[in-house]
Amino acid sequence: GGIDLDLTQLNVAINEIHPFGSGYVDVITSVGTVASSRDAASLGTKPAEDSPVFKLTQQALSTGAATADLTDASGVPMRYFAVPINVGGTEDKWIVISAVPVAALTAAVDSARNTIIALASLCVLIAGGLLYGLIHTLVGRPLGRLGRHVGKMSAGDYDVAITDTERTDEIGTLARALAVFRENGIRIASMTEEE
Numbered sequence: 001g002g003i004d005l006d007l008t009q010l011n012v013a014i015n016e017i018h019p020f021g022s023g024y025v026d027v028i029t030s031v032g033t034v035a036s037s038r039d040a041a042s043l044g045t046k047p048a049e050d051s052p053v054f055k056l057t058q059q060a061l062s063t064g065a066a067t068a069d070l071t072d073a074s075g076v077p078m079r080y081f082a083v084p085i086n087v088g089g090t091e092d093k094w095i096v097i098s099a100v101p102v103a104a105l106t107a108a109v110d111s112a113r114n115t116i117i118a119l120a121s122l123c124v125l126i127a128g129g130l131l132y133g134l135i136h137t138l139v140g141r142p143l144g145r146l147g148r149h150v151g152k153m154s155a156g157d158y159d160v161a162i163t164d165t166e167r168t169d170e171i172g173t174l175a176r177a178l179a180v181f182r183e184n185g186i187r188i189a190s191m192t193e194e195e
Contacts, residue, residue: 011036011043020108023078023100028057030084030093039073056082057095069102077102142171149178158185 010027014036017025027036032046032054047054052070059066060082072078079100084093142164149160162182164175 011040019098020100020104022104023098026053026097026099028053028095028097030061030095032057035094053080053097056080056097060084060095061093072099079105139171142167142175146171146174146178149182153178153182153185156189158182158189 014025014027015038019025024038025036026034026038028047029035034042034045034047037043047057052068056066056068056070061084064084066080066082068080068082070078070080079102081098081100082095084095086092087094145163149162152158152160160182162175162179164171165179166172167175
């Protein structure tokens with residue numbers, strides 16, 4: 001048994017759907033009759049068997065879905081997505097074809113790509129800033145302090161408090177070596193005064 005539908009009402013309802021703003025949707029029955037189309041003259045007709053749309057519907061019926069890039073009647077490159085659906089709880093399958101301008105898809109992809117690039121760049125900048133801050137705090141400042149201490153001690157001023165000797169990294173090793181240098185400098189200075 002078939003299904004009796006008012007194709008005019010179906011066509012009006014489906015023609016309200018515009019994927020990506022400028023796309024459209026067509027519906028073709030399992031026997032190949034156009035049930036809904038933006039081209040009202042094609043309603044109730046069958047696409048030619050050698051037409052790309054007919055081949056797309058046959059591929060969708062056999063594989064469950066199909067996609068093709070075709071140029072529509074007005075010369076606009078379109079991407080067609082065809083999906084078969086069961087109609088009215090029967091085994092009868094109709095094919096819903098969504099056509100979207102390739103330019104609209106490309107614009108959406110470009111926009112998404114640009115957003116991802118911007119977010120990735122922002123993350124890299126934030127991570128770089130945090131890394132710089134951490135390196136400056138954990139390495140730069142202690143090395144700067146040690147450098148100032150070395151400068152004072154080389155000028156004969158051993159009255160400096162050596163910090164960071166408790167660290168277990170290279171900064172700690174340098175600080176402990178500088179503390180030994182300071183102690184030796186104090187001893188030499190006191191022996192020189194005694195002499």
